[in-house]
Amino acid sequence: MNWSLVPQQFVTGLLNGGTIGLIALGIVLIYKSSEVFNFAHGHLVMFGAFLTWWFTGGGAEPGTALIDLPLWAAVIAALMASMGIGLLIERFALRPMTGQPLLAIMLMTLGLAQLFEGMTAILFGVELKSDFPAPFSPSDVLVIPFPGAFGDAIRLKYTLVATFVVATVAASLFIWFFNSTKTGLAMRATAEDHEVARSVGIKVSRVFGLSWGIAGVIATLGGVLLATVSGVSLNLSTVALIAFPAILLGGLESLGGALLGGFAIGLVQALVQASRLIEVRNSSEIAPYLLLLVVLLIRPEGLFGQKRIERI
Amino acid sequence: MAMLRPAGDFDRSYEQDMALLRRPWHYWLLGFSLLAAFTLPLWGDAYLVATANQIAYTIIAVQGLNILTGYTGQISLSQAAFMLVGGYASALLVIHAGLSFFIALPLAALGAGAIGLIFGLTSLRVKGFYLAFATLAAQFIIPWLSRHTFKEYLGGANGAIEVPLPQLGTVNFGEVSSYFYISLVVLLITTALLFNISRTRLGRAFVSIRDNDLAAELLGVNLFTYKLRAFFIAAMLAGLAGAIKAHSQRGVGTEFGYSLNESILYLGMLVIGGLGTNLGPFLGVAFIVLLEDLSDLLGGMLAAAFPELSGQLLTSFRPIFFGAALMLFLIYEPRGLAHRWQLLRAGWRLRPFAR
Known part of the structure; x- marks a missing residue:
């Protein structure tokens, strides 16, 4: 372990973890309301990032773009579009699958993921888009003095700090929405028991649609945050896959757990890079999955999940 | 599936009851399909033989997945990773231990099976999509290990090593037309072993x-x-398929695929063919491989028409077609093509009173 790098990596990991946690929230939301585990969420994240990039006039010659919006407007437009996409997915892909076994529903989301991968490639092209409009230039760095760290200071890119702030604010807003509004109450009731929810006048199919719509919004926001840090490419779907270990660590049923799991995964990914061994440094892409295996073996229900009791 | 039989059609002995080939046309069909398969290199062109070869070894991998997911109901997203293990094992045994391919092949299968056991241990604690996560972890960890450990043996960051061609005595399996027979014979052996399972x-x-x-x-x-x-069994068959694939592509490593998408593809083939049926892997693999050829054809035609977009047109039709086919099958025929075939046969037998 290279201890002088640890403070820097600790803070970087924590900041990255915010975005991971936000992405994880979208998956947990759908799981909580409809017991569907959405393997296509990573592709929704990627698609949202591409959509935002397209709304800012990306890819076209300057002045010839069909739509050329400033970043904030492009983000709003992409959020609206992805809400629609979420609703469409629920209506045409998941609703016909109601009552099917777990494997079939899981494969449905995997099929969706493939479809999105192909659609993104055909609509936006396969190469990396590095012209995603960044609100800050890479040289905008916040320097916090920290004796003992590498260079006696922690350097934070403004971009990273901004993504962290946006992610945590969005996640807190969403958790507040889920816990304290009437719509959130309806969603929680549906998560508890579909029939009971129906009997008190909640439209369960509308709640499913709403949760997919919100999940689409969260995915796109996560995609925008990932894109400001690393650019827009088809790889974003794989990057977003590390939300899975975060969810399992936090527990499938817990929104706060997903956020905390995101922080933990961000930390793990960053801290292995502080190692002196090159093999350990290289392992940052699989470290979350090793952690996932450990969680599955020791505590499959995660930190805050519900333990299942099975009856025949 | 319970067999529908006309009234008065009984089995008169135990052997008759247990028989797998029951009717004269079963023998005829088996004979003709074997004849067609074994003479394929004589009348088919190189492209057809290569496609048939690909179909043959993919069926072996999907048969393994069928045991694990179709019969036992354990969701696995790591079949491609186990193929990678088998491919590397066979290649390394041939290159560094100097073994013949025909000895390395079963050893590679056993090696892949052993790796499969390690990740299978998680299935005792978890099930459902928790198990899918464990296998997902395997699908990320195994290819990563192949790129970052034992670089002088596994090819390191190149993600590929060269694999020699198999030889038996003086016979050289250099041509795909002769190599096809290896895939075919192995496929026949696995099918015979699994047919009655x-x-x-x-x-x-x-x-x-x-x-x-x-x-x-x-x-x-x-x-x-x-x-x-x-x-x-699943990992062993994947290892077998991986070894055959590695030698027929003359290379193995992450450069040649073996990614998560490939594992998803195998699951999709299994579902489209029919989970938990003997016929399923055959129909599903043939369907998807032909669908991929069709999408390449369409992509090529469109790329010729719009050359400036050729980069994205050539690659994006495969996932679109596969994803759409998988979703349509899940909605309209979740029991797969094998069930369609059963319905067709039952309808033919009950004609004119079908439906």
Whole structure:
């Protein structure tokens, strides 16, 4: 372990973890309301990032773009579009699958993921888009003095700090929405028991649609945050896959757990890079999955999940 | 599936009851398809033979997945990673231990099976999509290990090593037309071994675990050993398929695929063909491979028409077609092509009173 790098990596990991946690929230939301585990969420994240990039006039010659919006407007437009996409997915892909076994529903989301991968490639092209409009230039760095760290200071890119702030604010807003509004109450009731929810006048199919719509919004926001840090490419779907270990660590049923799991995964990914061994440094892409295996073996229900009791 | 038989058609002996080939046309069909398969290099062109070769080894991998997911009900997203293990094992045994390919092939299968057992251990703690996560972890960890460890043997960051061609005595399997026979013979052996599995003690135990694992345990099925056996068989067949694939592509490594998308592709082939049926892997693999050829054809035509977009047109039709086919099958025919075939046969037998 290279201890002088640890403070820097600790803070970087924590900041990255915010975005991971936000992405994880979208998956947990759908799981909580409809017991569907959405393997296509990573592709929704990627698609949202591409959509935002397209709304800012990306890819076209300057002045010839069909739509050329400033970043904030492009983000709003992409959020609206992805809400629609979420609703469409629920209506045409998941609703016909109601009552099917777990494997079939899981494969449905995997099929969706493939479809999105192909659609993104055909609509936006396969190469990396590095012209995603960044609100800050890479040289905008916040320097916090920290004796003992590498260079006696922690350097934070403004971009990273901004993504962290946006992610945590969005996640807190969403958790507040889920816990304290009437719509959130309806969603929680549906998560508890579909029939009971129906009997008190909640439209369960509308709640499913709403949760997919919100999940689409969260995915796109996560995609925008990932894109400001690393650019827009088809790889974003794989990057977003590390939300899975975060969810399992936090527990499938817990929104706060997903956020905390995101922080933990961000930390793990960053801290292995502080190692002196090159093999350990290289392992940052699989470290979350090793952690996932450990969680599955020791505590499959995660930190805050519900333990299942099975009856025949 | 219970067989529909006309009234008065009985089995008169135990042998008749157990027979797999029951009617004269079963023998004719088997004979003709074997004849067609074995003479394929004589009348087919190189492209057709290469496609048939690809179909043959992919069927072996999907047959393994069928045991694990179709019969035992354990979701696995790591079949491609186990193929990678088998491919590397066979290649390294041939290159560094100087073994003949025909000895390395079963050894590679056993090696892949052993790796499968390690990840299968997680299935004792978790099930459902928790297990899917464990296998997802395997699908990321195994290719990563191949790129970052033992670089002088596994090819390191190139993600590829060269694999020599198999030789038997003086016969050189350099041409795809001769190599095809290896795939075909291995496929015939695995099919013969697996054909009867749903009627054996092992197969029935697998099915009982799929239908309800707690009930199966109460009936005396040892979940520990049977789940591990399913993982072992699945990984072993994947290793077999991976070894054959590695030698026919003359290279193995992450450069040649073996990614998560490939694992998803195998699951999709299994579902489109029909989970838990003998026919399923054959129909599903043939369907998807032909669908991929079709999408390449369409992509090529469109790329010729719009050359400036050729980069994205050539690659994006495969996932679109595969994803759409998988979704449509899940909605309209979740039991797959094998079930369609059963319906067709039943309709033919009950004609003119079908439906």
